[in-house]
Amino acid sequence: MASTFMGLETSKRGLSVHQSALYTTGHNISNANTIGYSRQTVNIVPTTGFPGIGMNSPKIPGYLGTGAEAGSITRVRDQFIDNQLRQETTKLGYWGTKTEAISQMEDVMNEPSTYGLNSAFDSLFKSFQDLSAKPENSATRQVAIEKSNHFADTLNYLGTQLGQIQTNLKTEITAETKNVNSILKKIAQLNEQIGTTEPNGYLPNDLYDARDNLVDQLAQYFPITIEKVPSGGNAKDIAEGIYNVSIKLSDGTKVDVVKGKESATLTAQGYSSQTDAAGVTTYTEGDFDDSETFTPFTQFTVKMGATGTATSLDLAKLNNGSGILQGLVHSYGSAVRDPGGLPVNTINISGLYPEKMADLDKLTLEFAHAFNAIHNSGFTLAYTDANGVVVPSQAGGDFFVAKDATKPMSATNIMVSPDIAADLNKVAASDAADMEGNGKTAIALSNLKTKVIAGLNNASAQSFYQGMIGDLGVKGEQALAMASNSATLQASISNNKASVSAVSLDEEMTNMIMYQQAYNASARMITVMDETLEKIINGMGRVGL
Structure with a gap:
């Protein structure tokens, strides 16, 4: 009863x-x-x-x-949806970063426009075409010099601005690396709190949420995997346990970044180079943060805890589209390691900004050489100076020169020769001496608009630049499409997650x-x-x- x-x-x-x-x-x-x-x-x-x-x-x-x-x-919660969301978050982190980097480059190039380098090319060639009709006229000579200065200034601006954005990307790599380290440390701290709560038979749901939020943030930077380790004691069977977090490489191997209450510290690696008087280049490897002259490898050191052994994380061993840091490095540029250790030379640097800046420097150098070669074959205008001395017609000199003669000519290191800029008569418009109305050299200079230059892949200078812009547009379109696709998928998965987990x-x-x-x-x-x-x-x- x-x-x-x-x-x-x-x-x-x-x-x-x-x-x-x-x-x-x-x-x-x-x-x-x-x-x-x-x-x-x-x-x-x-x-x-x-x-x-x-x-x-x-x-x-x-x-x-x-x-x-x-x-x-x-x-x-739905673990399958969580994993899906993190995978798309990783892809969106990469393509979002790449899209932003390309967008900043497009803003600087600003093509097509009335103020870009393409317009500066047109103005330069037109000014020498006008000069060929009136080679003895000081006004047309002045216009040619002004348009040439504008052309050189435009190259200077492009080179300087792209270099500044690249420097900003370097700062961002450093900042995002520190953010990753902060996230890893917080995950380890939550592991410790959860590990002391679960053995008492409790389920610390709010701590689980905080930890999963951090894991979701980490997924922006790397493709990650999670191993759940039981807390022990009187923990319930449904307790989630401790998270061991690893970065998943493309070959299936892993690099541990959180193990229990210990977290790893990531440090970007780079190198600096120094060439002695004999032309021998010495490379020094170290932390990317330590010097403004360092160029990054795709490699990071991963040191677990305060006394742990450092292991290597090579972003090149991740699948393409693997998070924010890979996107930043692919934009900023990275040096490919030589099998023996350090790179042989800096020509091994690849990436969006180094490649475009190298193309711009190549365009500057090859065009200046071609322009100077024609100008050197021409002749200046004979004139009488302020002291009444007759200055005879003579062969033209280099029209474009390096600002710093100790360095190669580049987009940031080009200007109109100060001698020519100071004396209109030194513009070599004629192809023969003492022929005041001869403008054949000026017309030859204007014909560079369509003349093939061997060093520019057998394209004219303007066509080479247009090819650079076209390639940038294709890359930008691809990055934007991939970022849009990833954002759409992430939004769809987020909605699925919200339908399950949201209040x-x-x-x-x-x-x-x-x-x-x-x-x-x-x-x-x-x-x-x-x-x-x-x-x-x-x-x-x-x-x-």
Whole structure:
């Protein structure tokens, strides 16, 4: 026979479990707008029925239930969706970074426009075409020099601005590396907190959310894998345990970055070069942060903990599209390692900005050589100087020269010869001496607009530049399309995740009413049992009184 007070205990459990469910519903509602919060649910399970198993257990007609209890309070998550989201986040991190880098380059190039290098080419060639018609006219000579200065200044601007953006990318690599290290440290700290909570039989759901949010942030930088390690002790079977986080390489191997409460520190590696008087170049390898002259490898050192052994992480061993850092390095540029260690020379540097800047320098150098060769074959204008001295016609000199004669001519190191800029008569427009109306050299210079230059892949200078712009446009279109696709997929997966894990106020309000009614019903049951007991205690056994 069941206990007289069994009904009270059953209903009391009903009060308790639905009170817990109401508290959890309130917690969900409070965090409806908390980023990364996963809605929680109380898993209500029945308690052990009456009677128990045994030879001495009472024999009753049926098996009586004894109520319910909160078996656990868990997060509502889908691990498959989480993994999908992190994979797309990695791709979006790469292509978003690449798109931004290309966009900044396109802003500098600014083509097609009335102020870009293509327009400067047109103005330069037109000014020498006009000069060929009136080679003796000082006004046309002045215009030719001004347009030439504008052309050189445009190259200077492009080279300087691209170099500045590249420097900004270097700063960003350093900043993002520090951000990665901060994320890894926080994950390890949460591992430690979770590892001290789970063995007591609790599920620290909010700590789980905080840790998963950090893992999602880390997925922007690298493709990652997670190994769950049990905390031990009295941890529940459904406890998520400790996260060991690794970066997954394309060959299937892994580089550990979090192991329990220990986190790794990543440091970008680079090298600096110094050439002695004999022309021998010495390379010094070290941390990328230490010198403005360092060029990065695709390599990072990964040191686990304060005293751990440093291992190598080579971004070249990741699949293309593997996060923000790879996107930054592919944009800023990286040096390919020689099998013997350091690179043979800096010509091995590859990447969006180094390649485009090298093309611009190549264009500058080859065009200046071709222009100077024609100008050197021409002749200046004879004139009488301020002192009355007659200056005869003579062969023209280099029209474009390096600002710093100790360095090769480049986009940032080109200008019109100061001698020619200071004396209009030194523009060699004629192809013969003492022929004032001869403009054949000037017309030859203007014909460089279409003349093939061997050093520019057998293209004219302007066509070579247009090819650079076309290639940049193709790369920009590809990066934008990939970033758009990744963003669309990520948004779709995020919506799927939200449908599973996010808080729906409508659903929570429905749950609140359901749990409230169940709580009220349990309370009413206690009232009924109280009245029953009151009748038993005060109304029975009073016959004859």
